[in-house]
Structure formats: C-alpha cells, structure tokens
Amino acid sequence: MALAEQRDEGMAPESRGVMDYLVHNMREYGLLVALILVMVFFQIVTDGTLLRPVNVTNLLLQNSYIVIMALGMLIVIVSGNIDLSVGSVMGFIGALAAVMIVEWGAPTLVTAVACLVAGGIIGGMQGYWIAYWKIPSFIVTLAGMLVFRGASLWLLEGQSLGPFPREFQLIANGFVPDIFPAAWGAGLAELLGVRNVNVLALATGLIAAGLILWMETKSRAQNRAYGMEQEPYSFFLARVGITCLALIFILYKLSTFRGLPNVLITMGVLTIIYAFFTARTTTGRRIYALGGNEKAAKLSGIRTERLTFLAFVNMGVLAAAAGMVFAARLNSATPKAGFALELDVIAAVFIGGASMSGGVGKIVGAVVGAFLMGVLNNGMSIMGIGIDYQQVIKGLVLLAAVIFDVYNKSRQA
Amino acid sequence: MTALLEMRAITKTFPGVKALDTVNLTVREGEIHALVGENGAGKSTLMKVLSGVYPAGTYEGEIHYAGQLAQFTDIADSEKRGVIIIHQELALVPQLSIAENLFLGNERARAGIINWRETNRRTEELLKKVGLSDPPSAKVDKLGVGKQQLVEIAKALSKEVRLLILDEPTAALSESDSQALLDLMLELKEQGVTQIIISHKLNEVRRVADTVTVIRDGSTVSTMDARANPITEDAIVRDMVGRSMADRYPERQRRAGDRLMEVRNWNVFHPLHSDRQVIHDVNLTVRAGEVVGIAGLMGAGRTELAMSIFGRSWGQKITGSVEMKGREVDVSTVPRAIDAGLAYVTEDRKSLGLVLDEPIQTNITMANLAGVSQGGILNDKAETRVAEDYRRQLNIRTPGVFQKVVNLSGGNQQKVVLSKWLFAGPEVLILDEPTRGIDVGAKFEIYGIINELSAQGKGVLMISSEMPELLGMCDRIYVMNEGAFVGELTAGEASQERIMSLIVTD
Ligand SMILES: Nc1ncnc2c1ncn2[C@@H]1O[C@H](COP(=O)(O)OP(=O)(O)OP(=O)(O)O)[C@@H](O)[C@H]1O
Numbered sequence A: 001m002a003l004a005e006q007r008d009e010g011m012a013p014e015s016r017g018v019m020d021y022l023v024h025n026m027r028e029y030g031l032l033v034a035l036i037l038v039m040v041f042f043q044i045v046t047d048g049t050l051l052r053p054v055n056v057t058n059l060l061l062q063n064s065y066i067v068i069m070a071l072g073m074l075i076v077i078v079s080g081n082i083d084l085s086v087g088s089v090m091g092f093i094g095a096l097a098a099v100m101i102v103e104w105g106a107p108t109l110v111t112a113v114a115c116l117v118a119g120g121i122i123g124g125m126q127g128y129w130i131a132y133w134k135i136p137s138f139i140v141t142l143a144g145m146l147v148f149r150g151a152s153l154w155l156l157e158g159q160s161l162g163p164f165p166r167e168f169q170l171i172a173n174g175f176v177p178d179i180f181p182a183a184w185g186a187g188l189a190e191l192l193g194v195r196n197v198n199v200l201a202l203a204t205g206l207i208a209a210g211l212i213l214w215m216e217t218k219s220r221a222q223n224r225a226y227g228m229e230q231e232p233y234s235f236f237l238a239r240v241g242i243t244c245l246a247l248i249f250i251l252y253k254l255s256t257f258r259g260l261p262n263v264l265i266t267m268g269v270l271t272i273i274y275a276f277f278t279a280r281t282t283t284g285r286r287i288y289a290l291g292g293n294e295k296a297a298k299l300s301g302i303r304t305e306r307l308t309f310l311a312f313v314n315m316g317v318l319a320a321a322a323g324m325v326f327a328a329r330l331n332s333a334t335p336k337a338g339f340a341l342e343l344d345v346i347a348a349v350f351i352g353g354a355s356m357s358g359g360v361g362k363i364v365g366a367v368v369g370a371f372l373m374g375v376l377n378n379g380m381s382i383m384g385i386g387i388d389y390q391q392v393i394k395g396l397v398l399l400a401a402v403i404f405d406v407y408n409k410s411r412q413a
Numbered sequence B: 001m002t003a004l005l006e007m008r009a010i011t012k013t014f015p016g017v018k019a020l021d022t023v024n025l026t027v028r029e030g031e032i033h034a035l036v037g038e039n040g041a042g043k044s045t046l047m048k049v050l051s052g053v054y055p056a057g058t059y060e061g062e063i064h065y066a067g068q069l070a071q072f073t074d075i076a077d078s079e080k081r082g083v084i085i086i087h088q089e090l091a092l093v094p095q096l097s098i099a100e101n102l103f104l105g106n107e108r109a110r111a112g113i114i115n116w117r118e119t120n121r122r123t124e125e126l127l128k129k130v131g132l133s134d135p136p137s138a139k140v141d142k143l144g145v146g147k148q149q150l151v152e153i154a155k156a157l158s159k160e161v162r163l164l165i166l167d168e169p170t171a172a173l174s175e176s177d178s179q180a181l182l183d184l185m186l187e188l189k190e191q192g193v194t195q196i197i198i199s200h201k202l203n204e205v206r207r208v209a210d211t212v213t214v215i216r217d218g219s220t221v222s223t224m225d226a227r228a229n230p231i232t233e234d235a236i237v238r239d240m241v242g243r244s245m246a247d248r249y250p251e252r253q254r255r256a257g258d259r260l261m262e263v264r265n266w267n268v269f270h271p272l273h274s275d276r277q278v279i280h281d282v283n284l285t286v287r288a289g290e291v292v293g294i295a296g297l298m299g300a301g302r303t304e305l306a307m308s309i310f311g312r313s314w315g316q317k318i319t320g321s322v323e324m325k326g327r328e329v330d331v332s333t334v335p336r337a338i339d340a341g342l343a344y345v346t347e348d349r350k351s352l353g354l355v356l357d358e359p360i361q362t363n364i365t366m367a368n369l370a371g372v373s374q375g376g377i378l379n380d381k382a383e384t385r386v387a388e389d390y391r392r393q394l395n396i397r398t399p400g401v402f403q404k405v406v407n408l409s410g411g412n413q414q415k416v417v418l419s420k421w422l423f424a425g426p427e428v429l430i431l432d433e434p435t436r437g438i439d440v441g442a443k444f445e446i447y448g449i450i451n452e453l454s455a456q457g458k459g460v461l462m463i464s465s466e467m468p469e470l471l472g473m474c475d476r477i478y479v480m481n482e483g484a485f486v487g488e489l490t491a492g493e494a495s496q497e498r499i500m501s502l503i504v505t506d
C-alpha cells in the first residue's frame, strides 16, 4: 500500500484533490445545490411569488411539522428501523388536544404537557415490541398506523373539533414580538425602502450566520490540525458563504413581514439540539453503531434494546409536538389530519441521505430534505399544478435522490 | 508448460491509496501458484482485478489469459472464461440447501422450472468430488465452516473451471479440515485445474505450491520456483517483511501472579435447543500476568464458552460463577462484563467485531466512549488522539484513522478490533483466534502486545486453532473437547502430540 501523495507526478495534486473530494462528498453538495436550483427555478416560474415575505413565512409554517418529525425519524432510521405510524399518531394527538381543550376546558399548558407525555407513551408502546421482542418495526408501526388512525376517528366521533383558544393557536401561528425599539425598525425600513422591518428577525439572521461562520472556521482549523481529509478552501467558502447568505436572506424576508414565527424558533432550536445530539454525544454515537452493526454494537457493551426503545419514545414525543402544531395551525382537529404524512417525513429523511439499512444519515440532511420537498409542494401549488402531478413529481424526486446515492457509492468503490 | 495467465503492470488506485503498483504475475497452466504477502499488500485486490470484480477500465495494465487479452466486465464474464474466485469471506446463502447454493444463478432448469432430480444428482457428484457426504438438501448454515468451504469449491467445480482462485481458504479451518482442503487442491491439479492460493500459513504454501509470488506494498518482490529446489519459509518471510525473522514468538518474562479470574462450574445450553448442553462443567483460572490457551478442534465449544462468559452473549440456562480477584462478579450482560474487567475479541470480526461503514476511529472507541467524553459529550480531539495512538502502536496500515474500516485489508481490520478492546482497558482479555488471517510480521506484533499486557499484570485467555501459536505463547493450555475441558498442560509439558492425544482419548 502506498499513499497517493507519494506518486502524484504528472497530475497537479491540488486539482486532483478537489476532484477526489467532490466525488466523495457529492451527496452533501448535491443536496444543497438541488435545493438552491429548485428555489431559483420556482422563483422564476412563479414570477417571484415563491420568495415573497408572506410566502416564505407560509413555507416555514407549512413544513414545520414535517421538519419536527423528520428529526425523530432520522434517529429511528439511523437505528435501523422505520416508523410508519407518525402520521396517525400526529393526528391522534391533535384530536386529543382538541378534546382536552374544547370539550373538557383544560388549560393550554396542561394539555401540551399531557400530549407530549401521551406521544412518548405511544412511542414507548411500539418501541417495546420492536426493541425487546424483536418484532420488525415495519410491522409494529404499520399496526400502530391503523390503530391510531382509528383511535382519532373514535375520539373525534368522525367530526372536526375546534376552534382552539388564542393561546393554543399561538403555538403555530404566533410571532415573536420585536424586542428592539420600534424606531429602529422604522429607520431601517426607510433605509431599505420597505414597509416595515422586524429588527429581532434580522438580528437573529445576522447572529446565526455569524455563529455558523465561526463554528465552521473552528472545525476546519481543527480538522487541519488532525490531518483529516480537507475540504478544498473554495468549496468551504462557497458552502459556508451560501448557507450564511441564504439564512440572512430568509430572515430578512421574514423581518419585512411579521417577524419570527414561533414555530421557526421551535424548529431551529430542536434542529440544533438534535444535530448536536447525533454528532457529539455518546448516546448519539451509539445509535449509529447500533444501526451500522447491531451485533457488534451489542458485543461492545452498547445497550441496543434500550436505545431502540428510546428512539421510538423520542419519535412519539416529536410526533405529538408536530400534532399540536398542526392542529393549532388549522385551528381544529380533523379525523384526516396527518393522513399519509409519514410518507413525506420518511421521504425527507431519505432525500437527506440516510440509508435504508441504518447507520447512515445526518440531521441537517433530513431538514434540508424536508424543505426540498416543501419548496416543491409550495412552488407547484403556486403554479397551480394539480395534486396528481405533484405526487408524481415528488415520487420521482425521492427515487432520483436515492438512485443518486447508490450511484455515488458504487463510483467510490 | 505455457503461461495460462499473465498480468502485466497492473496498477489499481483507490481514493488516497495505491493498492497495486505495476504488479506482474505469471501463472503457468496446471500449476498451483501461491500469492503471499503482508496484510494490505494487495493480494485480494489483485485477484479482484483478475476476476472482474474490478472491471476492465478501473485499473491500469493488461491481463493476458489463455493467449488472449482479457477485459472482463464483471464476475459473470470472467466465469464464462473459466476464472472462478472463492473470496476471503464465504459467499453462500445460509438459509438455502447445498444443492440450491451450488446451482444458484446457474440452475438446472428448463423454461425457468428447476429440474430437481438433475440438480440433486449433479450435486451428489460434485460433493463426492470434494469429499463431502452430506445430503444435497442439507441447509448450509447447519454445516461447519470447513464443510462450507468445500461447498464453495464444489460450486466452483459446477462451472467450467480452468483457473481457480482461493483467497485464504484455510483461514477459518481446523487443522484436519485444512489438510483435506489442500489434498483436494492437489487432486484438482492432477485433473488439470490451475489454481492460485492466497494464504498466510506458510507451511501450507510450502506443501502445495509450485510457484510462490511475494507481494509487498502493492508491488511484486519475487517469484520463486518450488519445483527446482524447495523453498524455505524463511526465504518467503524475508521477502514478505523485508528482513529475516529469527524468532516467530517474542521473548517474555514468565511470571504468574495472583489469581485474577476464576470461572467455576460453568454450564451452558444451546440457545435454540434448550435440552442440548453445549458446555459441561468448565472450571478455569487465569492468573495475573499469565497467558492461558484453550486448545481444541473446531466445534469443541471454545467460542461458545468465551461468549457465554462475556455477558451471556451465547446460549441459555447458563449456570456457574465468575470471580475476579477473589470477588464474585456479575457478568450477565456485556456492559457488566466490561465493568468487571473482561474484554472479548471475537473471531468473526466482520459480523461481530466491526461497524464496517464507520471510520477506524469510531470503531476503536466504541467499547469505551466514556474514555473520550465528558458528561456524555464526545471530545473529538481526544478520540482522534486515541485512535492515532493505536494506529501507531499496532501499526495499522491506513492513510488515516478517518478511513472507513471496510476499506482496510483483513489483517488490518483485525488490528482495529484488537485496538478497541485494548482501549477498553480490561483486566482479562479473551482473544478468540486473534491472528486469523494475519501475516507473520503482524502476528509477531500482536504477540508483542500480548506480552506487554501480561507484563502489566493483566491476564490473557487465548483461543486458537493454530497449535504452534498456543505452544509458543502460552504459560498454560487447557484442552477442550465436546464442550468440556479434558486436560491442562503447562508450557513445559505441552506439545502438539500431547494435546492431540488428550483430545482423541477423551
Ligand atoms: N475499496 C477500497 N477502498 C480503499 N482502499 C482499499 C479498498 N480495498 C482495498 N483497499 C486498500 O488496498 C490495500 C490492499 O488491500 P487488499 O485487501 O488487497 O490486501 P491483502 O493483501 O489481501 O491483505 P490481507 O492479507 O490482510 O487480506 C489495503 O491498503 C487496503 O486498505
């Protein structure tokens, strides 16, 4: 075995490095590039409607529950399982919230806590059979999907139930009030030539972009210190630059409308927590090991059953959170809520690069995957494309993403 | 004799690694050609290039086979020309029968309907050729590895084989199974089948090979002709590692201390058949600083014993006690066994030891994440530092610790598993076939590590099918047969004959 550097006469090492790197990391750039291309495409064909402040806000709200569930689904899939019940569970929890608040008059906070706990218990009940009885998750959650679909019908007696009190609606439809003096916003608005500017939203965008820049630079320096494969500098700049600019751009758009939606904060915080959890904690690491090779993980002292169980509990809690957001957004619980949504969630995770066989996948990928699907949905709706074509196109996108993955893998071998 | 195969200036590059660098290999018609070299030298890669696993165009150089330039596009293509490879990892479908496996993808059928009578008749014929008497309908997972290997060869013979490639065929086989396989190779040679064998067992190479080619660091070092005058193992070793090796086993101060681990009255039943007792009343002791061996034939129950002790990872209805330093400990789950100071290096690294798609560093820290984290949060720097340390100590050949384990050669994968358990810091390390598939140089390094552990006062329990290794390394050897210990020999008493006679007279 000889290292490549030792015999790289003839070919410029730099250009070779860049190509090698691109081949190796095609997936991550591919996803980012795809998202940008799709956005640019729809921005043009919808005559700029896609990125209007009101539509950007809408897009975030519309996809929030998918994103929230994709976080849990990523963990379930990385652990080598699948959860088909999340759509039904989400609908069931929405129904539960409606019954508690509208029929029983329970306070919002009590309802929210009860719903999250109920979600955890539902996840636990399914996880128990999967983890300790080794019943395939596909079967258990398929059963769960039917059971909870039926249970929401039963709870709601086939009717829609609403409306919710204002406090509950705020979960999905509220905005974070601007903490900065109104004069600042007015001043900025005049400067930028727009109607109003929510300074908090803009500041959040700038700070978040700054943080990303700082962290990426730090981790790059660290990688260099440890001789890890280096992302070529040009790629690094492009990737981080585009991410930061996009972030600032989106938040600027939001700031010229009503500011930061509450769910954006929820989504953002959850994404950060889960990204950290999967990448940097021992428990996160163990889940990847479990999905990668369960037997080896077990023989290394990893409590594989417990981890599987917890992955489903976590999924249940997140499905419950998503269920409340969904109900609050519609301002009512309906028996059809969450119908077939599990497929969107699972698709988002696979588009984001997770592997069906477990052990592979990233939180950021799943979130970007969810938004890619979301932008497609939204863009096609604006264009007035029928639901029939929409389904076909989404299906093809999923297939293309996975084929791309497999093709990439075979090229690296 | 003319050349059947000529590989000229083969170069194969993986991202970051040049696995083969202008390798030449000439194989004459009708000979057995041995390919030897250190772990990661490029042997398996060369054979994959030859058999179309890496198709024409993904490597540089030329292959001339049977007088023509060969550009195989895939395995099916090379098989059509009679080139058949049996990979380092067995490729049988465990749930299918012998007959189904033999004709998988090559079914005896008309219009898609399988002709079972013909299939079974042909299977019986082929099984007879390789000396197996099992019925064609026997499920493959019920056969031992030795028989599975013979089934692989029968499968090769079911096709028109002209050049048979065997990649470490005896690595997982017992002594007698290995002998049977080598005899079969010689018989096939009589029938005119040209063969290439890759092996780290040099005595076997000497026994069957007509020609030996040594590969080092992706290049051909030498080709020796055994028919002119016999090749010595020393000559092969010298070319393999680039220096001569006087001793195969490093020196060690032998001094056994206090009792470290004691297993008493250990009984285990089969996990599926609760009335079948597999381990009978085993008692064993490991002292501080002692290297204790367990000898026995394949199927004697050594792995089952080790795994049942290590967190009840095998079997059911387990009874008996384990004491560490005189105190009874709970080893009922793997985490508890690790806490009690045990570690078990599995013989089956691919399916039980490694997460192949993860990098080296992740695999090394897997059994001791607490050692590279604070409050449940991983410390990347510490993790990389640890992995780098082991890479250096065990001389793991890789461009970096971020390399996925799946891309390492077999021997280097073994070192990763070993590193994982060394990092877990056990008091007693149970090694199950620790040098399987490992080259002489690396073996010496691993023996050195075992000695160092014993110098630190740790205990080592070593299961091995290579008797010379047990005799060279151990202070004491238990002999196991059919699930029970049938004898115990000190280093002074032990010899290959005495061990065998204990097994036979049992
Ligand atoms: N798919 C791959 N990607 C990257 N590197 C690879 C790949 N396959 C093999 N290598 C590298 O090529 C080199 C040669 O590997 P190969 O498996 O041929 O060794 P080997 O001589 O068969 O060793 P062993 O005796 O341990 O089986 C090793 O350094 C290995 O890490």
Ligand SMILES: [Mg+2]
Residues within 6 Å of the ligand: B043, B044, B045, B088, B167, B409, B410
């Ligand atoms: Mg090999």
